[in-house]
Amino acid sequence: MIQIPKPKKEDVLDTDLLQKAQNEADAAITHYIDEIKRCNQAIRAKVKLLEDDQLIEKLKLHFQAEETDTQEIITEVVDNIKNTRKGNKPAGHIQEYATLYPLLKRLQSSVKKLARKLEKQGTNANLLKTAKEQVEELGLKLQAYGKFSFYKNDTLVSELQRNFFLKCAYCESSFVHVSPADIEHFRPKSAVKIDEKTGKEKVLELKPGYYWLAADWDNLLLSCIDCNRRRNQEDIDGDGETATGKATIFPLADEADRVRDHDTWEDMIAKVQQEEKSRLLLNPCVDDPAKHLKFEMRYDDEGQVQGVFAVALNDSQKGQKSINVYGLNRAGLVWARTREALNLQNDFFALIVSIKGYLRMRKMEGELKVLQEELGNVANPSVQNRLKKLTRELITDAEENQKKSLQDVETAIGLILEKLQADQPYLAMKRDLIQHDIQEWGPMKEMLDKGLMKAEHLVQILNKVKPSALKAALAREDESPT
Numbered sequence: 039m040i041q042i043p044k045p046k047k048e049d050v051l052d053t054d055l056l057q058k059a060q061n062e063a064d065a066a067i068t069h070y071i072d073e074i075k076r077c078n079q080a081i082r083a084k085v086k087l088l089e090d091d092q093l094i095e096k097l098k099l100h101f102q103a104e105e106t107d108t109q110e111i112i113t114e115v116v117d118n119i120k121n122t123r124k125g126n127k128p129a130g131h132i133q134e135y136a137t138l139y140p141l142l143k144r145l146q147s148s149v150k151k152l153a154r155k156l157e158k159q160g161t162n163a164n165l166l167k168t169a170k171e172q173v174e175e176l177g178l179k180l181q182a183y184g185k186f187s188f189y190k191n192d193t194l195v196s197e198l199q200r201n202f203f204l205k206c207a208y209c210e211s212s213f214v215h216v217s218p219a220d221i222e223h224f225r226p227k228s229a230v231k232i233d234e235k236t237g238k239e240k241v242l243e244l245k246p247g248y249y250w251l252a253a254d255w256d257n258l259l260l261s262c263i264d265c266n267r268r269r270n271q272e273d274i275d276g277d278g279e280t281a282t283g284k285a286t287i288f289p290l291a292d293e294a295d296r297v298r299d300h301d302t303w304e305d306m307i308a309k310v311q312q313e314e315k316s317r318l319l320l321n322p323c324v325d326d327p328a329k330h331l332k333f334e335m336r337y338d339d340e341g342q343v344q345g346v347f348a349v350a351l352n353d354s355q356k357g358q359k360s361i362n363v364y365g366l367n368r369a370g371l372v373w374a375r376t377r378e379a380l381n382l383q384n385d386f387f388a389l390i391v392s393i394k395g396y397l398r399m400r401k402m403e404g405e406l407k408v409l410q411e412e413l414g415n416v417a418n419p420s421v422q423n424r425l426k427k428l429t430r431e432l433i434t435d436a437e438e439n440q441k442k443s444l445q446d447v448e449t450a451i452g453l454i455l456e457k458l459q460a461d462q463p464y465l466a467m468k469r470d471l472i473q474h475d476i477q478e479w480g481p482m483k484e485m486l487d488k489g490l491m492k493a494e495h496l497v498q499i500l501n502k503v504k505p506s507a508l509k510a511a512l513a514r515e516d517e518s519p520t
Contacts, residue, residue, distance in 0.1 A: 039208055039320060039327040039366070040466040042201070047255035050197045059253040062188045066249050188253040189221050198260045203461040206262035207322050208284075208364040209371055212463045213262045222261035224321055225310070226286040227252040232296075233289040234363050235281065247286060248297070250306050259323065264365060271368035274345060282365025289359060290316040320360040330357030331366075333467035335379060345372040346379045346467055375464050378457075382468055385453045392446030399443055403436035 047056065188194065198221060204214045207222070225248035235241045251257040261284075264271065268285035272278075290296055295316035297309045320327050332351045336344040348366040350357035361367060410429045413422055458468060 039210060039322050039331060039360070039364075040469075041326045041328070042207060042322045044201060044256070044323040050201075051194065051255065055191065055193060058191075059188050059255070062186065062253040063250055066186065066252055070246055070249050186227060186252040189223070189258055194255075194258070195219075195221060198258060202260040205260070205461070205463060206265055207259040208261055208265040208360075209366060210464050210466060211262050211371065211374065212461075217263060220261045220263055220266040222259045222266050222284070223248070223252065224257050224259055224319075225251050226288055229286045230296075231285070231287045232293060234287050234359075236362075243286070244296075244298070247288075248310070251310070256323070259321075264368065264371070271365055272370070274367065274369045274372050276369070280365075280368075282363070282368055284319070284363050287319075287363050289318045289363075291318055291355070292316045318356055318359040319363060320356055325356070327357075327360075327466060330354040331360070331466070333375070333464075333470040335376075335471065343376060343380070346375040346471075347372060375467050378464050379467065379471055382454065382457050382471065385450055385457065389447065389450035389454065392443050392450050396440055396443035396447060399436045399439040403433055403440065406433045406436060 047059075051059070199214065199219065205212050213219070227247050227249050228245070230244045230247045232242050232244065248257070264283060266284055268281060268283040268287070270279040271282050273280055290313070295313050297306065297313050314324075320330060328351075330351055331354070332349050333346055334349055335346050338344055348361050350361060365371070406429055410426065410433070413425050413429065456462070458465065462468075
């Protein structure tokens, strides 16, 4: 993952498209508020009906002593209803719905279990009928999330693809030529899982999500399906699978910072900015991933390449959480990065060979010229003439070979620079291998140890210098390789 500056929406979208985006956001807010009000009114009516009919007490009587969970859930739901703020503000309805929904789902599940028990017992048919009638609708949820279509607008999609160089914003894979591109909502629009599921524990899901950002330019990224969709991915050791992919996962360091309470559009945006301090997933349009992640080549005990892995830099919590959620070390991605790294490595080996050839020919040319001056001391004129002719030919060959070697240097550097262009995959990994591991990575170490290239030359490559600049630097280098 590498930082990708995003232009302002005013610089990308024309006035009509900006207005369409705002209209959709306004419509979504109105839709959600109306829908949440309707659902919460229905929830309150159902629970009030349960209270009026004293069904709760009747149901409790039919639970055995050890079956206390459902009784506690029933009590918790009723108490929550009584204590929930019932004002007209959107905040009250959204907060109320987010609090009640998981409780009501648990209540529905438990009372359905009781209904099945009563049905098997064949007793108290009236109670069974009442339970079914009143409880079936307790698991209320939003039936629709509004019509979000703007983020699929052709102009917007084209601009996102251009801005992200047809690469995934998270893993930097070039993928649109072989698979569909997902227009990713960084803050999920329909629902929010507060964290990834790492075991058998359940992860709370809040509904709705950040629906008011569904058409917001700053919340839209380009993603491959493996980073965006939650599914099992093969482990690198081949011994199993692990679920990765962002989906609706959006963890915060402190859940109290979660934006669930808002009144106006401006209020929503302002509170999202406050929430940023608690965000645990890297956003390549906001963060500099290089401060949280690095990529390193790993080898086994026999020196065989295991792969190029993403590692949290300085134990960065944001870096590690991003590795886990986006699946930055899933097997297919590790091997794709490794192939690209080995290709880059081969280009550097080719550069080493060409530099060695240039320096060897330059040294040979100098020695031959010294020899040429000393040929005047040869007594035999015939031998002297033959040696002078042979020396001239060797000097010419050395000069031609130097030119060829410089051309090879230029070609090798060109290949390297091509792999470091913004539209190339895994750019962060390549820069890390060149920059962070400069003393350890094979070709770098050989070039530095043998004096074939100074560290500043590598910086020049990293900064995408023209091949002629490196040629000039080599030409000024007077020291012979050690």
